[in-house]
Amino acid sequence: MGLRGNQQxxxxxxxxxxxxxxxxxxxxxxxxxxITANPAIAVSSAGRDRYFPLHHGRR
Structure with a gap:
């Protein structure tokens, strides 16, 4: 469209x-x-609380 003409x-x-x-x-x-979680990678509770603050420790 921009190359079609010089009109505004x-x-x-x-x-x-x-x-x-x-x-x-x-x-x-x-x-x-x-996006799927990799069960082979352990996530600490500190990291979980930082990125998922509404988790409240439940699984």
């Missing part, structure tokens, strides 16, 4: 479209990610 409306349209395309690509990529 094309530049504004391109500037408005860019953040929308970045967001759509971001959410598409993040929905494809799967």
């Amino acid at each position: 409306r094309w530049k504004i349209g391109g500037a408005a479209l860019l953040p929308l395309t970045i967001r759509s690509h971001h959410f598409t990529a993040m929905s494809a990610v799967t």
Whole structure:
């Protein structure tokens, strides 16, 4: 859109479209990610409390 012409409306349209395309690509990529815990790695209670403060020691 930005290279289509020198008119201001094309530049504004391109500037408005860019953040929308970045967001759509971001959410598409993040929905494809799967995060799983590795049971072979031990996590201390101090680290667990730091990153998951609402854990309250329950498993």
